[in-house]
Amino acid sequence: MREILADTIAFGRQYLRSPIGAFFAFIFPVLLILLFGAIFSGIGTSKVSLPVQDQDATPASRAFLDLLNRSPYVTVTMVPTDANLSDYIRANSLDVALEIPSGFGTAAAAKVPFNLTLFGDPSRTTYTQAANVVGAALVQTNFVLNGAQPVLGISARPIVSSSFTYMDYFLPGIVGMTVMTSSLYSMTSIAAEYRTRRYFKLLATTPLTKGGWLSAKIAFYFLLMVASLLVTLAVGVAAWQMHATLTAVPFALIAAGVVLFTSLGMLIGSVVKDPSSGIAIANAVGFPMMFLSGSFFQIEAMPGYLQTVARVLPLTYLNDGLRNAMIYGNSTLALTDLGIVSVLAVAVFFLAARLVSWKGR
Amino acid sequence: MVYAIETQGLVKSYGALTAVDHLDLTVATGSIYALLGPNGAGKTTAVEILEGIRTLSRGRARVLGEDVANDYARVRSRIGALPQDFEPFDRLSPLETVLYWSRLFGRSLSRPDAVRLLEAVGLQERMGVPALRLSGGEKRKLGMAIALVPEPELLFLDEPTTGLDPSARREVWQLVRGVRKEGRTVLLTTHYLDEAEQLADDVGILHRGRLVAEGRPEELIARNAGRTLIVLGGAGAAGLREVEAEGFPARLDREDVLVPVADPTEMRAALGRLAALRTPFADMYTRRSSLEDVFLQIVGSRMEEGVLQA
Ligand SMILES: Nc1ncnc2c1ncn2[C@@H]1O[C@H](COP(=O)(O)OP(=O)(O)O)[C@@H](O)[C@H]1O
Ligand SMILES: [Mg+2]
Numbered sequence: 132m133r134e135i136l137a138d139t140i141a142f143g144r145q146y147l148r149s150p151i152g153a154f155f156a157f158i159f160p161v162l163l164i165l166l167f168g169a170i171f172s173g174i175g176t177s178k179v180s181l182p183v184q185d186q187d188a189t190p191a192s193r194a195f196l197d198l199l200n201r202s203p204y205v206t207v208t209m210v211p212t213d214a215n216l217s218d219y220i221r222a223n224s225l226d227v228a229l230e231i232p233s234g235f236g237t238a239a240a241a242k243v244p245f246n247l248t249l250f251g252d253p254s255r256t257t258y259t260q261a262a263n264v265v266g267a268a269l270v271q272t273n274f275v276l277n278g279a280q281p282v283l284g285i286s287a288r289p290i291v292s293s294s295f296t297y298m299d300y301f302l303p304g305i306v307g308m309t310v311m312t313s314s315l316y317s318m319t320s321i322a323a324e325y326r327t328r329r330y331f332k333l334l335a336t337t338p339l340t341k342g343g344w345l346s347a348k349i350a351f352y353f354l355l356m357v358a359s360l361l362v363t364l365a366v367g368v369a370a371w372q373m374h375a376t377l378t379a380v381p382f383a384l385i386a387a388g389v390v391l392f393t394s395l396g397m398l399i400g401s402v403v404k405d406p407s408s409g410i411a412i413a414n415a416v417g418f419p420m421m422f423l424s425g426s427f428f429q430i431e432a433m434p435g436y437l438q439t440v441a442r443v444l445p446l447t448y449l450n451d452g453l454r455n456a457m458i459y460g461n462s463t464l465a466l467t468d469l470g471i472v473s474v475l476a477v478a479v480f481f482l483a484a485r486l487v488s489w490k491g492r
Numbered sequence: 493m494v495y496a497i498e499t500q501g502l503v504k505s506y507g508a509l510t511a512v513d514h515l516d517l518t519v520a521t522g523s524i525y526a527l528l529g530p531n532g533a534g535k536t537t538a539v540e541i542l543e544g545i546r547t548l549s550r551g552r553a554r555v556l557g558e559d560v561a562n563d564y565a566r567v568r569s570r571i572g573a574l575p576q577d578f579e580p581f582d583r584l585s586p587l588e589t590v591l592y593w594s595r596l597f598g599r600s601l602s603r604p605d606a607v608r609l610l611e612a613v614g615l616q617e618r619m620g621v622p623a624l625r626l627s628g629g630e631k632r633k634l635g636m637a638i639a640l641v642p643e644p645e646l647l648f649l650d651e652p653t654t655g656l657d658p659s660a661r662r663e664v665w666q667l668v669r670g671v672r673k674e675g676r677t678v679l680l681t682t683h684y685l686d687e688a689e690q691l692a693d694d695v696g697i698l699h700r701g702r703l704v705a706e707g708r709p710e711e712l713i714a715r716n717a718g719r720t721l722i723v724l725g726g727a728g729a730a731g732l733r734e735v736e737a738e739g740f741p742a743r744l745d746r747e748d749v750l751v752p753v754a755d756p757t758e759m760r761a762a763l764g765r766l767a768a769l770r771t772p773f774a775d776m777y778t779r780r781s782s783l784e785d786v787f788l789q790i791v792g793s794r795m796e797e798g799v800l801q802a
Binding site for chain 2: 141329
């Protein structure tokens with residue numbers, strides 16, 4: 132036990148002195164949180180600007196404009212009535228513009244059919260957003276004109292508690308990904324380095340065992356990942372007001388993930404020629420996992436065959452588990468994920484401790 | 493006699509290659525034993541089997557009384573090892589490395605003790621710098637320091653001075669002598685003949701995996717090369733033929749003819765007869781034999797920086 136502790140401390144010291152280690156454990160996840168936060172918080176608040184040319188200028192058209200203005204999704208700007216709207220759109224490179232032709236008020240009063248004109252490129256999302264807002268305003272106006280009270284409606288009920296944002300969903304994925312990259316990538320190159328520089332042989336002459344050495348690495352990466360989780364979470368909360376619940380389950384998941392990916396790294400590092408080919412193989416294993424295990428993109432939104440691939444990637448279960456535990460508060464599902472990751476972790480650990488020989492032949 | 497190391501018929505094969513070939517080795521407790529041989533002779537293979545980090549193919553080996561194949565766990569903490577081409581951990585300083593190593597052996601040296609150990613190997617000035625910045629000689633000294641951390645009864649040093657400059661080599665020799673003075677046993681390997689001759693109590697010459705000669709350096713010299721040599725400089729092959737025809741044992745070393753004289757009382761007579769040779773030679777002198785002469789005699793070629801010369 133004491134030699135494992137000594138090895139953990141000595142290894143940690145060396146790891147933290149290498150800039151690469153600190154990068155993967157802390158800077159990478161924090162950068163991702165800041166970057167993705169900036170991207171997604173931008174989309175959430177952006178309003179589409181909707182230029183309107185009011186050729187009618189009656190109380191009815193002004194009431195309709197007022198209705199548009201109240202929508203949180205568009206910002207109405209006025210186009211001068213003497214402008215040719217088609218030329219104006221081209222001159223200002225607009226995606227969308229609305230014309231209220233004269234006669235709107237008269238038609239509304241007489242309750243005869245009348246059309247507004249929405250100019251623009253329907254393939255653009257800004258056009259769709261504006262069209263939806265205009266459509267909704269028209270429906271409401273029609274109700275009022277016909278003297279009807281709206282009876283049926285729809286109320287949105289998100290599955291995630293309304294206080295959670297996309298970023299909250301994103302955070303566990305980043306944590307899972309960091310557990311994978313930090314332990315897999317650095318263990319692969321460390322195991323390869325220890326073999327090629329004969330550190331394994333050197334250690335083999337001491338009472339420290341192979342399993343003890345691996346356990347020391349696991350202990351260190353666990354502490355590192357907990358620190359990384361706390362830093363990432365702190366940055367997320369400070370910068371983007373994220374929400375997450377911390378129970379024992381996320382920590383157990385991180386522990387299981389660290390065992391799994393550290394052992395996997397040791398396995399890879401022990402068979403490759405040198406540290407750089409180790410990194411290449413770790414990339415070949417880690418890169419698909421990074422993008423297919425639901426760290427950045429929702430698995431449910433992927434094509435079916437990719438979903439099948441995602442279901443055999445261990446990081447998927449780590450990410451799912453973290454999300455279930457930290458965001459959805461679904462401990463039953465989280466414990467199932469923990470079970471899957473733990474079984475894999477124990478299997479790969481014993482495989483690594485058995486197959487890897489650090490003595491010579 | 494108690495032996496720190498005993499092997500019987502030790503064999504290690506790699507496919508068709510027999511790296512260690514029926515090695516019978518005995519190393520007396522408290523002595524310095526030098527395994528001498530060119531590159532590829534099987535030195536590292538033999539040492540690593542004895543360090544318990546390589547398996548053997550056949551035969552038996554006991555280290556500090558324990559069988560290496562079955563009971564190595566019992567001696568692990570009683571040996572120290574400096575591997576060939578030792579590399580320290582780049583990002584730890586010598587002091588940190590020594591403290592770390594002491595904890596691996598469950599010894600937990602105190603800081604002052606660790607400093608004392610580093611002073612003993614001559615690293616006190618450099619004990620705080622990352623090992624990455626140490627010179628080759630300093631790295632080797634750090635390797636010696638961690639090999640000494642467990643206060644081993646038996647110390648393995650695989651080519652401890654290869655690549656070091658002469659003064660650094662002498663410092664390592666001093667250290668090794670100090671270790672023996674404390675009653676510890678040292679098994680070292682080398683391809684430097686002078687190192688074996690000056691440092692070792694016993695020398696074993698290893699050639700193609702086989703122990704071709706063994707004994708105290710002066711015994712080996714007396715037995716194989718004669719204590720004193722008469723050198724006929726530049727006498728060449730013709731000189732050798734004539735000397736042999738005169739009934740002397742002799743051999744050719746490049747263009748020189750070497751005539752060993754085992755009995756000092758025969759020296760004057762031998763000099764007289766050889767001075768009268770018909771074959772011309774450049775000069776004639778006597779010198780004391782060295783392990784180099786033994787090696788040449790037994791292996792049949794010279795060795796330079798571990799490489800056998802044609
Ligand atoms: N793991 C191995 N696999 C195959 N051959 C090996 C292995 N280790 C050593 N050898 C061979 O065994 C012979 C002895 O090597 P070694 O013990 O390293 O010699 P030395 O230390 O005397 O230079 C060499 O021919 C070497 O190529
Ligand atoms: Mg060697």
